[in-house]
Amino acid sequence: MAVMTRWLDPDEQRTWRAYLAVSRVLMDTLDRELQREAGMPHAYYEILVQLSEAPGRQLRMSQLAQAAGSSRSRLSHAVARLEAAGWVRREDCPTDRRGQIAQLTDEGFATLEAAAPGHVEGVRRHLFDALSPAQVDQLRRISETLADHLTRS
Amino acid sequence: MAVMTRWLDPDEQRTWRAYLAVSRVLMDTLDRELQREAGMPHAYYEILVQLSEAPGRQLRMSQLAQAAGSSRSRLSHAVARLEAAGWVRREDCPTDRRGQIAQLTDEGFATLEAAAPGHVEGVRRHLFDALSPAQVDQLRRISETLADHLTRS
DNA sequence: GCGGTTTAGTTGAACATTCAACCATCGGTT
DNA sequence: AACCGATGGTTGAATGTTCAACTAAACCGC
Numbered sequence: 001m002a003v004m005t006r007w008l009d010p011d012e013q014r015t016w017r018a019y020l021a022v023s024r025v026l027m028d029t030l031d032r033e034l035q036r037e038a039g040m041p042h043a044y045y046e047i048l049v050q051l052s053e054a055p056g057r058q059l060r061m062s063q064l065a066q067a068a069g070s071s072r073s074r075l076s077h078a079v080a081r082l083e084a085a086g087w088v089r090r091e092d093c094p095t096d097r098r099g100q101i102a103q104l105t106d107e108g109f110a111t112l113e114a115a116a117p118g119h120v121e122g123v124r125r126h127l128f129d130a131l132s133p134a135q136v137d138q139l140r141r142i143s144e145t146l147a148d149h150l151t152r153s
Numbered sequence: 154m155a156v157m158t159r160w161l162d163p164d165e166q167r168t169w170r171a172y173l174a175v176s177r178v179l180m181d182t183l184d185r186e187l188q189r190e191a192g193m194p195h196a197y198y199e200i201l202v203q204l205s206e207a208p209g210r211q212l213r214m215s216q217l218a219q220a221a222g223s224s225r226s227r228l229s230h231a232v233a234r235l236e237a238a239g240w241v242r243r244e245d246c247p248t249d250r251r252g253q254i255a256q257l258t259d260e261g262f263a264t265l266e267a268a269a270p271g272h273v274e275g276v277r278r279h280l281f282d283a284l285s286p287a288q289v290d291q292l293r294r295i296s297e298t299l300a301d302h303l304t305r306s
Numbered sequence: 307g308c309g310g311t312t313t314a315g316t317t318g319a320a321c322a323t324t325c326a327a328c329c330a331t332c333g334g335t336t
Numbered sequence: 337a338a339c340c341g342a343t344g345g346t347t348g349a350a351t352g353t354t355c356a357a358c359t360a361a362a363c364c365g366c
Contacts, residue, residue, distance in 0.1 A: 005262060005273060005274065006277055007273055008273060008276070008281070011167065011276075011290065011293070012277075012281055013291060015289050015290075015293035015296065016276060017170040017293055018293055018296035018300060019292060020222075021222055021296075021300060022299045022300050022303065023180070024222045025300070026299065027176075029303065032324090035324090041187070044352095047175075049338080050348075060314085061315060062314065069174055069177045069178065071316085071355095072314075072316085073316080073353080073354070073356095074352080074353060074354075075315090076315065076317080077316090077317090077351095077353075078352085080316090081351090081352090091202075096314080097360080097361060098315070098359095098362070099361095100314080100315065104248050109301065111221075114231065116158075118158060119157040121158065122325065123169060124159055124161070125306070126299075126302070126303060126306070127299065128161075129206070129302070130299050130302035131298065131299070134300070135294070135295050136164065136168050137164075137168075138288070138291040138295065139168055139172060139291075139295055140164070140167060140168035140171055140172075140289070141328080142288050142291065142292055143171035145177065145283055145284065145288070146280065146284070147171060147174060147175050148283075149282070149283035150179065150182065150281070150283075153278070153279070171338065175364080185354095188355095194322075194333085196322080196323090213344085214344070214351045215343085215344060215345080224323080224324075224325095225344075225346085226323080226324070226345090226347085228345090229345065229346055229347080230323075231323095233346090234321090246344095249331080249332075249343095250325075250330080250332085251330060251343075251345065252331095252345080253344080253346095307366100308365105309342080309364100309365095309366095310364090311362105311365105311366095312363070313360105313361085313362070314339095314360105314361080314362090316354105316357105316358080317356105317357085317359100318356100318357095318358105319354100319355090319356085320355085321355100322351100322352080322353075323350105324350085324365095325348105325350085325351100326347105326348100327346105327347085327348095327349105328345105328347075328348105329344105329345090329347100330343105330344085330345090331343085331344080331345105332340105332341105332342085332344095333340100333341095333342085333343095334339100334340090334341090334342070334344085335338105335340085335341105336337105
């Protein structure tokens, strides 16, 4: 017999739609701000952030992909662009001849430093300014719960 | 003098990163599932859903863009694809000669009906199954608060 | 050290999104 | 009625992302 779909009840429906709409608007807004002020999409900013925090400001491509939440392919294309912009340099890995190391250049670091204040200000304005401390805490717990759930399954 | 950036404190930092990572993974997952099972990206699914709920299963392009959280340009391109797939039909608006009306076809409706159960199941599995009823409620309030804040500013 | 299986990373084509430029029409003003 | 700013929508080019196919090197068991 047919398996019945467990549809969303009205509360879940409302929650899902609100979440969907908001995450879209929030990301679009931050993306547009970053593009305008720093000339790069948010995904590229993420890559630079991850590199800047890594020891020696460098990471293996795979680890960088993992850290930035990107697919390998996407990262390959992205790093090609970032390299063309002079913000990242590719180097061969000494311990694994298959490997490539992405190295943040000084120029890349400077660009990131210049972009960060405006971006953080945007995150604060669009997200944290609207939420109570309790809600921030709730959002953190929810996100961490989901992260755990998504990686397990 | 220089304006000091209001950086994120450790709690905010942690919240932001967790939220960012999760919303990315969640969307990527649902997008991939929908692409695999229904042959369309999530953005296109959204368009079909909005049309299916509109009176007469039709909407003016602008209203559809608004409802689906899409830019006009994006919608134009998307509807062109959906039309090529036979899921949507474009018609002239009788009351405004500039206007276009997007009409969901029977085929489009059938496709949507076929795709919906799997997608809803995915939303339930990846999102609601992981959260307590209280957390669902919190997420709804947070999302609605943010929606309000984002549209005001 | 050989053969098979992973893992690392890139590539090109197809597809999706953005941005700015554009055309047509509407609606109010004079 | 002629004008003119605002609105509705499309287009093409540039940019980003995905998917599948691919090369090369590492790892593993024998």
